[in-house]
Amino acid sequence: MSVVTEAPPLTLTEVAVEAAIAAAKVICAVYERPIQVVTKDDGSPVTEADAAAEAVIIEHLRPTGLPVLGEESVAAGIVPVLGERYFVVDPLDGTKEFIKRNGEFTVNIALVDGGRAVMGVVLAPATGDIFAGDADGAWTGRVVDGEVTGRRDIRVTTQARPRIVASRSHGHVALKQLCETLDVESDVSVGSSLKFCLLARGEAQLYPRFTPTCEWDTAAGQAVLEAAGGAVVTLDGAPLRYGKGDLKFLNPYFVAAASAELAEAGAAEMRRLLG
Ligand SMILES: Nc1ncnc2c1ncn2[C@@H]1O[C@H](COP(=O)(O)O)[C@@H](OP(=O)(O)O)[C@H]1O
Numbered sequence: 001m002s003v004v005t006e007a008p009p010l011t012l013t014e015v016a017v018e019a020a021i022a023a024a025k026v027i028c029a030v031y032e033r034p035i036q037v038v039t040k041d042d043g044s045p046v047t048e049a050d051a052a053a054e055a056v057i058i059e060h061l062r063p064t065g066l067p068v069l070g071e072e073s074v075a076a077g078i079v080p081v082l083g084e085r086y087f088v089v090d091p092l093d094g095t096k097e098f099i100k101r102n103g104e105f106t107v108n109i110a111l112v113d114g115g116r117a118v119m120g121v122v123l124a125p126a127t128g129d130i131f132a133g134d135a136d137g138a139w140t141g142r143v144v145d146g147e148v149t150g151r152r153d154i155r156v157t158t159q160a161r162p163r164i165v166a167s168r169s170h171g172h173v174a175l176k177q178l179c180e181t182l183d184v185e186s187d188v189s190v191g192s193s194l195k196f197c198l199l200a201r202g203e204a205q206l207y208p209r210f211t212p213t214c215e216w217d218t219a220a221g222q223a224v225l226e227a228a229g230g231a232v233v234t235l236d237g238a239p240l241r242y243g244k245g246d247l248k249f250l251n252p253y254f255v256a257a258a259s260a261e262l263a264e265a266g267a268a269e270m271r272r273l274l275g
């Protein structure tokens with residue numbers, strides 16, 4: 001008698017990793033040739049890579065049966081009925097960086113459950129750097145030839161004078177004041193959700209966001225950071241939450257940090273600076 005052993009079904013994190021790797025392949029193909037840029041109704045840039053990558057991700061997520069809230073679908077007027085649990089997708093976060101060709105752009109896939117981002121995968125196609133976080137913790141690795149290599153667990157670090165990361169293309173004048181009052185060690189500008197990942201990997205401790213973002217920009221990064229021990233709070237000190245359809249999925253300003261204490265200190269200082 002022969003025994004047939006079936007492979008166990010993929011976890012939702014594994015499905016998201018496979019989807020992100022497939023999307024990165026599509027994005028890299030566009031990145032290698034001259035990029036056509038179109039301006040969306042809200043004035044933001046979009047490329048052929050954004051829609052193509054989102055389509056590939058949706059195909060990969062379809063067998064899970066869960067709804068998918070995708071940036072490009074929403075821009076096209078497609079908003080599914082969202083229950084308690086659904087995926088949130090930004091197929092190409094940091095489109096401005098993609099167009100500038102500085103490598104700081106990411107594929108983002110998150111799982112939202114009960115208004116919280118509970119799982120996230122962030123992949124930077126230009127470098128292959130991949131980050132994931134879920135209830136089992138956070139890890140990073142590098143995608144080579146479509147496979148994750150060098151996988152290792154990651155954790156936030158804390159230090160007396162925090163290192164700060166901020167948007168490269170969407171800055172705010174109050175940032176300089178915040179750096180002075182919090183006595184930060186250094187501040188660097190980085191595009192896309194990689195800012196959350198730098199915190200998760202222990203290379204920076206604070207990411208204050210004084211300019212608008214949407215839920216697809218933050219969900220995967222927040223899940224990675226929280227799984228690595230960090231926190232993301234709005235200016236009233238509450239965790240950043242998801243499912244704000246009545247606000248067109250726009251986030252309030254927030255502070256991401258390596259600890260709940262630092263996030264609260266940053267939020268208090270931002271409240272003071274923004275009056
Ligand atoms: N006025 C605005 N309203 C909503 N989101 C905005 C915005 N200006 C910038 N963003 C968001 O900020 C993201 C870029 O963040 P960063 O500057 O940290 O790289 C953009 O992601 P996309 O590049 O996916 O459009 C976009 O969604």
Ligand SMILES: [Mg+2]
Pocket residue numbers: 090092093094216217
């Ligand atoms: Mg984005």
